[in-house]
Amino acid sequence: xxxxxxxxxxxxxxxxxxxxxxxxxxxxxxxxxxxxxxxxxxxxxxxxxxxxxxxxxxxxxxxxxxxxxxxxxxxxxxxxxxxxxxxxxxxxxxxxxxxxxxxxxxxxxxxxxxxxxxxxxxxxxxxxxxxxxxxxxxxxxxxxxxxxxxxxxxxxxxxxxxxxxxxxxxxxxxxxxxxxxxxxxxxxxxxxxxxxxxxxxxxxxxxxxxxxxxxxxxxxxxxxxxxxxxxxxxxxxxxxxxxxxxxxxxxxxxxxxxxxxxxxxxxxxxxxxxxxxxxxxxxxxxxxxxxxxxxxxxxxxxxxxxxxxxxxxxxxxxxxxxxxxxxxxxxxxxxxxxxxxxxxxxxxxxxxxxxxxxxxxxx
Amino acid sequence: xxxxxxxxxxxxxxxxxxxxxxxxxxxxxxxxxxxxxxxxxxxxxxxxxxxxxxxxxxxxxxxxxxxxxxxxxxxxxxxxxxxxxxxxxxxxxxxxxxxxxxxxxxxxxxxxxxxxxxxxxxxxxxxxxxxxxxxxxxxxxxxxxxxxxxxxxxxxxxxxxxxxxxxxxxxxxxxxxxxxxxxxxxxxxxxxxxxxxxxxxxxxxxxxxxxxxxxxxxxxxxxxxxxxxxxxxxxxxxxxxxxxxxxxxxxxxxxxxxxxxxxxxxxxxxxxxxxxxxxxxxxxxxxxxxxxxxxxxxxxxxxxxxxxxxxxxxxxxxxxxxxxxxxxxxxxxxxxxxxxxxxxxxxxxxxxxxxxxxxxxxxxxxxxxxxxxxxxxxxxxxx
Numbered sequence: 249x250x251x252x253x254x255x256x257x258x259x260x261x262x263x264x265x266x267x268x269x270x271x272x273x274x275x276x277x278x279x280x281x282x283x284x285x286x287x288x289x290x291x292x293x294x295x296x297x298x299x300x301x302x303x304x305x306x307x308x309x310x311x312x313x314x315x316x317x318x319x320x321x322x323x324x325x326x327x328x329x330x331x332x333x334x335x336x337x338x339x340x341x342x343x344x345x346x347x348x349x350x351x352x353x354x355x356x357x358x359x360x361x362x363x364x365x366x367x368x369x370x371x372x373x374x375x376x377x378x379x380x381x382x383x384x385x386x387x388x389x390x391x392x393x394x395x396x397x398x399x400x401x402x403x404x405x406x407x408x409x410x411x412x413x414x415x416x417x418x419x420x421x422x423x424x425x426x427x428x429x430x431x432x433x434x435x436x437x438x439x440x441x442x443x444x445x446x447x448x449x450x451x452x453x454x455x456x457x458x459x460x461x462x463x464x465x466x467x468x469x470x471x472x473x474x475x476x477x478x479x480x481x482x483x484x485x486x487x488x489x490x491x492x493x494x495x496x497x498x499x500x501x502x503x504x505x506x507x508x509x510x511x512x513x514x515x516x517x518x519x520x521x522x523x524x525x526x527x528x529x530x531x532x533x534x535x536x537x538x539x540x541x542x543x544x545x546x547x548x549x550x551x552x553x554x555x556x557x558x559x560x561x562x563x564x565x566x567x568x569x570x571x572x573x574x575x576x577x578x579x580x581x582x583x584x585x586x587x588x589x590x591x592x593x594x595x596x597x598x599x600x601x602x603x604x605x606x607x608x609x610x611x
Numbered sequence: 612x613x614x615x616x617x618x619x620x621x622x623x624x625x626x627x628x629x630x631x632x633x634x635x636x637x638x639x640x641x642x643x644x645x646x647x648x649x650x651x652x653x654x655x656x657x658x659x660x661x662x663x664x665x666x667x668x669x670x671x672x673x674x675x676x677x678x679x680x681x682x683x684x685x686x687x688x689x690x691x692x693x694x695x696x697x698x699x700x701x702x703x704x705x706x707x708x709x710x711x712x713x714x715x716x717x718x719x720x721x722x723x724x725x726x727x728x729x730x731x732x733x734x735x736x737x738x739x740x741x742x743x744x745x746x747x748x749x750x751x752x753x754x755x756x757x758x759x760x761x762x763x764x765x766x767x768x769x770x771x772x773x774x775x776x777x778x779x780x781x782x783x784x785x786x787x788x789x790x791x792x793x794x795x796x797x798x799x800x801x802x803x804x805x806x807x808x809x810x811x812x813x814x815x816x817x818x819x820x821x822x823x824x825x826x827x828x829x830x831x832x833x834x835x836x837x838x839x840x841x842x843x844x845x846x847x848x849x850x851x852x853x854x855x856x857x858x859x860x861x862x863x864x865x866x867x868x869x870x871x872x873x874x875x876x877x878x879x880x881x882x883x884x885x886x887x888x889x890x891x892x893x894x895x896x897x898x899x900x901x902x903x904x905x906x907x908x909x910x911x912x913x914x915x916x917x918x919x920x921x922x923x924x925x926x927x928x929x930x931x932x933x934x935x936x937x938x939x940x941x942x943x944x945x946x947x948x949x950x951x952x953x954x955x956x957x958x959x960x961x962x963x964x965x966x967x968x969x970x971x972x973x974x975x976x977x978x979x980x981x982x983x984x985x986x987x988x989x990x991x992x993x994x
Contacts, residue, residue: 272833273672275825276725281718282665337654339715562889564923565740566709566721582643594715595722 288382291318295385300356302377305441309362309409310374311347316357316385323350323388325420326413326486326513329359330591332384335372339384341592342369345413345488345513346388347442349420360441362409392486392513393417399484402426403477405497407433407468407489408441413513414486415442418449429477433460433468433489468493470500481506488513522576522585522604530554530611531573539603544580546598554611556598563600572596575607614750614766615874615895622874623891625945634944635887641936642922645929653926654714660701660908661719668694671852672834678844691852693909696859698727700911705927707736712924729823730792734815738795744923748868748875748896755868756875758783758794762967764875769970776968780961787857792819859909862957863900867916869960870898872949893920894941899934899950906953907931917948 270279280293288296297314304310323329328343344359363374394402394417404414411432418428434440440459450457458476460468473480481504487497494512501510524541528548533555539548546568549556559567563581572594576587580600588594598609615621626634671690678684703726705711711719725732738754746752750766757763760783761776783790793799796819801812830849838845874895881892900906900914907914907930915930918937922930941948951959 272828275829276727282669285662285665334654336650337714559741560745564744567741569722595712
């Protein structure tokens, strides 16, 4: 779905001229900096959304209903959206599966978040997020989507919050005419996200639901699938859940020559465990050096011949700030750890930061 | 003042190297405590100030469209002056220091911010954040000492040209943003040394030229044109607002390092300087302004110049909170916390500019023979 309609050339020129005139008045700011004060969701603004509602699903999961900005281009069931959320005043980006059906008449979208232990963003969204809050958005992405036309026989294997992209597909009615089996695993019956809706779908005969509760039934093993869903290898299968489950599922499907019928989504963030020192790659210079935990990245880069921006070399002037693409660094002054995963684009001061693991620096 | 190393009564002679180290650790502890609690409230504060400033600026400019009507002129000019002061002092200066980089908001970040000032942010960050904040009050290193055009220390040699410096200072105050732009360009030095044809200097000069053009077009052409019949009165209004902003920021900045009681340092004294010694230099090289919450906001919290120089990257809204602890450390280590009300500090700074426009009565004693004078060695080498 796209909403970009080409404007008549005449109007566009007038509009552009008006914007250029507005820019001469608002310089050094842009007209959008003022417009953002009153209409942050307008068309043409950086993509944002406003949280309208936070509804608990289980004791540790909640669904956020969001009104996306006018620039939202919609999504395909199963896709995820990256959300930029200010937690304790610091913007953090995380990806969450869209659980709403696309193209709702009210234009709203929803994501369902499960609070993971020590998860800064997930706990904030589940327990502290309030209606009215603005969040930053990216366009929907991801290829964990149901094909069109729908296959005849479908199997979903999910665990925990792995149900969320599948719920997006089920709500979209995809695949409505197919024979759908959902094998879902959660610690207890109360921990099943969307339990009532899923059981309702099963009661209506829209899907066959196999619930596994690990507290009583133990962890779901792939070997059991043969009993639960005898024709599982013949079905187009979508699996989403913890790394252990996905590894086992992928190995099982591959071993049985059915890998082409399996689609998986790994949505847990890369776990970065900070240590002391590590390999530092200056991605644009194409240089990798081994830096110890006591050497500033600025020194490590300069020693390796990378042209590093620098200033006071004592952490006060912010003249050496560069993006950390991914990895972990430690502040040499107080030991504070900063981590980044691709897309975060965290800016760090190289003169007071040392490697705390493998790092990619955008230089 | 005279470089601290040459003073008869050296104010830090009683401190041992161990004392200075301990002082540094205590200041680090204050910094770490603020960092640990830095977060939502600080982010909300700067966003609120930015929102207020933008509404005030837009509102004032809208009112000025009718500036032919005298009350509109007064209200609009006052509002625009306040908006420009807020933008430069509490927002621009502090955001460009990286005080709010922790928010990871690309719209409020030292690497992306541009301010309502003729000096481009990038050039100002270099001369201010890097040179001035690193070499604070070091003679020959910190050009903020007299901006390279005035004599503000007895140790700077007197020259007849200094007779005119009260006048230079007044002109500089009126057109302060241009003074800053020239200063960030190191215009005087580059012209003197014939470096004005160097490609690096020319590129920077062009950037300043572009910035001046944009600022000028906005304030003196487009906005008056939009005012139609109020063209001339709006022109007068934006000029007045810029003048008020310039006089105000010049006064605040003079109060930071020029009043009596502020110390200066010799170039050799900072060789091999420890963290504690750097902190000590910042403590002695800066002066505060006492006043109300409004004073603090309108000075961009540079009324806490001492705290700002100790912790230039902490959010400005936290300086007031740490000031009592910092002041207690001054008392504990027997140091003088220089502060005073704005009129008193401005008068003190101006008096110094006037006094030093004349040659000094006595030449200061030379430093002790045969040795580097360093802050940590002063206990025994002061004269």
